[in-house]
Amino acid sequence: MKIMNCPLNGPRNISEFTYGGEFKVMPDPATCSDAEWADYVFNSDNEAGVVREWWMHNASSYWFLAERHTVTDQIIRTFDAKEVFNQRVEFKAHEEGVA
Amino acid sequence: MTSLNPIERCALIDLTDLPRVGFRGLDAAQWLTASGYSLPEAPNRAVLCGDGTLVARLSQTEYFLLGSLSDRGQRLASEEAGWVLGEERNYLLPRQDSHAWLQLSGKHVAEVMAKICGVDLRAEAFPVGSVAQTSVARLNVIVINAGSAELAKFHLLCDRASLEYFQAAVLDAMGEFGGVPVALDNLLG
Structure with missing residues (x-):
């Protein structure tokens, strides 16, 4: 069984974990284009190499969060999301109506 | 067979009818301390309060409280019944209907768990006061080592709707050690 090191719970069987998709930086929903938002929501880079x-x-x-090599499936490191999210994100509604 | 009584040898007791509750939020620790509960220093640790309430810390900001046998959990039941959401960032997590609560006790606890769980739960790796959130008999289970010098004892918290399956799986694993189900009345005295 593959072992993954959970930052909260320590080393555990890989069967105790669920994959949650690529980590991507969210564009500002108030200012980005529809194409940028759709890319963020629906598309994957599917890179061969080390990914987050x-x-x-x-x-x-x-x-x-985990850094994993998608070719060798080696997990390089796992870490708490606080390392990336260190400030509050405020969401503002669109000021004009959505067409 | 030895002369030990079942609870000291290998016993499973269903504590699901006793009160339990959770709290979560950035102010949860402060609120619980002000309410007179002792809190574990780190996640995945548990401490026993003076009145017998067991407080397990599941993450940086989440706590799971198990009612005391001495008052049959009435303190926690009234805590939940009187709960009002205020300005503080402390949120009630009802646990009565989400989790079932079993107690596995006796000198074979670690050997029984080794048959149904991949984590090393022997005393040297998982001492009293440790908490493991892991997979047991293929269910997500919170395991708390609440043993004492006199009695080795684990609390097992699993999905309540899966209690019948889980109880049968644990009893099956206990079979080779002469484990038996014991009624809750034997603890309440």
Whole structure:
């Protein structure tokens, strides 16, 4: 069994984890174009190499980030999302109506 | 067979009818401390309060409280019943209907768990006061080592709707150690 190191719970069988998709920086929804937003929501880069991904430890419902090599499947490191998200993100509604 | 009584040898007790509750939020620790509960220093640790309430810390800001046998959990039940959401960032997590609560006790606890769980739960790796959120018998389970010098004891918290399956799986694993289900009345005295 592959072992993944959960930043909260320590080393655990890979069957205790769920993959949550590529980590991407969110464009500002108030100013970005529809194409940029659609790209963020729907498209994946699917890179061969070291990528950043969301993973969840099922038993604790804990989401964290992992750096993994998509060719060798080697997990390079896992870390708390606080390392990236260190300030509050405010969401503002569109001021004009959406067509 | 030894002369130990079932609880000291290998027993499973269903504590699901006793009160339990959770709290989460940036102010949860402050609120719980002000309410007189002792809190674990780090996530995945548990401490026993003076009145017998067990407080497990599941993450930086989440706590799971298990009612005391001495008052049959009435303190926690009234905590939940009287809960009002205020300005503080402390949020009630109802746990009565989400989690079932079993107690596995006796000198074979680690051997029983080794058959159904991949994490090393032997005393040297998982001492008293440790918490493991992991997969047990293929369910997501919170395992708390609440043992004492006299009695090795794990609390197991699993999805309540899966209690019948989980209880059967644990009892099956306990079989080779002479494990038996024991009624809750034997603890309440």
